[in-house]
Amino acid sequence: xxxxxxxxxxxxxxxxxxxxxxxxxxxxxxxxxxxxxxxxxxxxxxxxxxxxxxxxxxxxxxxxxxxxxxxxxxxxxxxxxxxxxxxxxxxxxxxxxxxxxxxxxxxxxxxxxxxxxxxxxxxxxxxxxxxxxxxxxxxxxxxxxxxxxxxxxxxxxxxxxxxxxxxxxxxxxxxxxxxxxxxxxxxxxxxxxxxxxxxxxxxxxxxxxxxxxxxxxxxxxxxxxxxxxxxxxxxxxxxxxxxxxxxxxxxxxxxxxxxxxxxxxxxxxxxxxxxxxxxxxxxxxxxxxxxxxxxxxxxxxxxxxxxxxxxxxxxxxxxxxxxxxxxxxxxxxxxxxxxxxxxxxxxx
Ligand SMILES: Cc1ncc(COP(=O)(O)O)c(C=O)c1O
Numbered sequence: 001x002x003x004x005x006x007x008x009x010x011x012x013x014x015x016x017x018x019x020x021x022x023x024x025x026x027x028x029x030x031x032x033x034x035x036x037x038x039x040x041x042x043x044x045x046x047x048x049x050x051x052x053x054x055x056x057x058x059x060x061x062x063x064x065x066x067x068x069x070x071x072x073x074x075x076x077x078x079x080x081x082x083x084x085x086x087x088x089x090x091x092x093x094x095x096x097x098x099x100x101x102x103x104x105x106x107x108x109x110x111x112x113x114x115x116x117x118x119x120x121x122x123x124x125x126x127x128x129x130x131x132x133x134x135x136x137x138x139x140x141x142x143x144x145x146x147x148x149x150x151x152x153x154x155x156x157x158x159x160x161x162x163x164x165x166x167x168x169x170x171x172x173x174x175x176x177x178x179x180x181x182x183x184x185x186x187x188x189x190x191x192x193x194x195x196x197x198x199x200x201x202x203x204x205x206x207x208x209x210x211x212x213x214x215x216x217x218x219x220x221x222x223x224x225x226x227x228x229x230x231x232x233x234x235x236x237x238x239x240x241x242x243x244x245x246x247x248x249x250x251x252x253x254x255x256x257x258x259x260x261x262x263x264x265x266x267x268x269x270x271x272x273x274x275x276x277x278x279x280x281x282x283x284x285x286x287x288x289x290x291x292x293x294x295x296x297x298x299x300x301x302x303x304x305x306x307x308x309x310x311x312x313x314x315x316x317x318x319x320x321x322x323x324x325x326x327x328x329x330x331x332x333x334x335x336x337x338x339x340x341x342x343x344x345x346x347x348x
Contacts, residue, residue, distance in 0.1 A: 003174050003201040005227050008146050013091050018234040023055050053243035056233065060246050063253040064221065068193055074223055076232040077249075079240045081182060081207040081220025085149075086113040087232050088176060088203065088222075092146035093119040101141060101148045103132055105156055105321045107180060110149040120144065125322055130157040130287070134168040147176045153183040156318045156329045158289035160187050170199045176228070178203045182220075183291035185211030185263050186270075193223050200225050210292060211263050212252050217245045266292050270332045276342050277330075284326065293331045301326045304348065311344040 006014070022036035033040075039050045061072040068075075078084045089100060099120035102110045106126075114121050124140045127133055132150060141148075148169060152161040170177045181204055184191040192204045203224040209215035219241055222232060241249075252259065270289060277296055278286050282304060285297035298304045301319025305328050308315055316329040332338065 005200070005225075005231070008092050008175050009231065010090075010092060010094050013231065013235060016234060019238050021052065021055055021238045023052050024238075047244070049243055051243075052239055053241065053246055055238050055240075057241050057246050057249075060241075060249045060253070063250055067253060067256065068223070070193060070196065070223060071226070073226040073229060074196060076222040076224065076229045076236075077241050078220045078222060078232075078236070080209065080218045081180070081205040081222070082109050082113075083220065083236070083240060084203070084205060084222035084232060085109055085178070085180075086117070087235055088147060088178065089113050089117050089119055091231050091235060092176065093117060095119060098144045098146050099142055101137065101145050103137070103150060103154075105130075105154075105318070105324050106149070106151045107155045107182075126154070126157070128323070130154060130159050130323070132161050132165050132169070134165050134172070137169055138172050141173060141175075145173075145175055147178060148173055149178045149180065151180040151182075153181075153187050153290040155183070155291070156293070156295055156316070156321070156324065156327070158183075158287055158291045158293055158295050160189055160290045163189070166192070167195075170202055173201070176201050176203055178205060180205045182207045182210055185259070186266065186292045187290035189290070196223055196225070200227075203228060208249060208252065211266075212259050213262060214248065214252060217248050219245050219249050266332050269335060269338055270294065272335075273330070273332055273338050273341075276338075277345075280345055280348075282345070282348055293329050295324065295327050295329050297324075297326045298328060299326060301328050304328055304345075307348055308341075308344060313341050313344050315341075 026035060036052055043050045057077045061075045064075055065072040076084060095118035099122050100114050101122040103126050104123050111121050122140050124137050150161055150166055153159060179192045181191045184206060192202060196202055203222055205222055207220040274286060274294060277283050282298045283296055287295040301317050305315060305317035318324045318327045318329050
């Protein structure tokens with residue numbers, strides 16, 4: 001089936017003219033800047049942040065493009081990867097008419113963003129082994145369905161989706177397929193970014209919030225065709241990534257080895273934690289993890305969660321979520337944190 005971006009964009013988005021900021025209209029860095037109503041004297045903090053930042057974050061994209069082997073034009077940067085989730089829904093789904101398709105149990109923001117935009121949510125649960133079922137997905141797609149969200153590695157289950165099944169959905173659906181790879185750095189798989197040229201309807205989400213350790217700075221990435229990236233740029237708030245975050249992202253990209261070293265330590269801890277959790281009497285099932293968290297089934301997830309909170313160890317109670325009955329989700333911590341968790345759980 002041929003994908004046509006034009007045919008899935010909302011009419012108002014096609015016609016929309018983006019806000020033209022002062023920094024869009026004059027791109028030089030030297031001059032007497034009397035164009036953006038900024039404070040010429042400086043800032044009320046000990047940092048030079050009185051000038052608006054680059055609206056298209058060109059330096060960050062150039063560095064990221066080199067690391068990911070894509071063109072800068074294939075990169076959109078958002079205020080966290082949550083921002084492109086919302087922008088993609090707004091660009092394609094007409095409120096009270098169109099739909100998105102999600103695969104529960106999965107990351108909650110697809111549903112939240114669709115709800116805020118008054119967009120119908122079609123749910124096709126994952127299989128018992130937490131994989132996607134392309135036949136069921138394609139059967140559930142409606143003419144109104146604009147986006148399918150696939151989270152891989154999936155939150156909260158932790159596993160990668162079968163690559164061939166994701167490819168089947170990509171080549172059979174004529175809307176956008178978002179593959180959310182927030183946790184890809186913890187998986188033994190290069191992810192879908194190298195396949196961008198093969199699938200014009202593919203959007204890959206990644207983030208600086210997990211492996212890079214920069215959750216507080218709010219920066220996430222959507223990799224997609226130049227056409228899709230242009231639409232996202234057209235509708236985003238003009239200065240969606242602040243200057244300090246852009247500078248920090250550039251610094252982080254010079255420190256790729258440091259990120260890799262942190263990932264390596266987390267993976268060592270993940271193995272240790274799995275081995276130890278599996279020995280506990282309350283561990284009914286421990287799911288394989290390609291991420292920096294582990295899903296564990298217990299006889300009563302809420303009770304275990306509350307017990308841990310009483311001992312000031314905070315996990316996530318996922319026991320009310322479809323297919324996750326009795327489960328808690330445990331983020332892999334430092335060696336000390338994981339030992340503390342085990343010490344408390346052993347006394348349950
Ligand atoms: C699967 C998934 N996607 C996206 C996000 C959002 O990340 P960000 O901090 O980049 O907005 C999260 C955050 O937990 C997540 O689990």
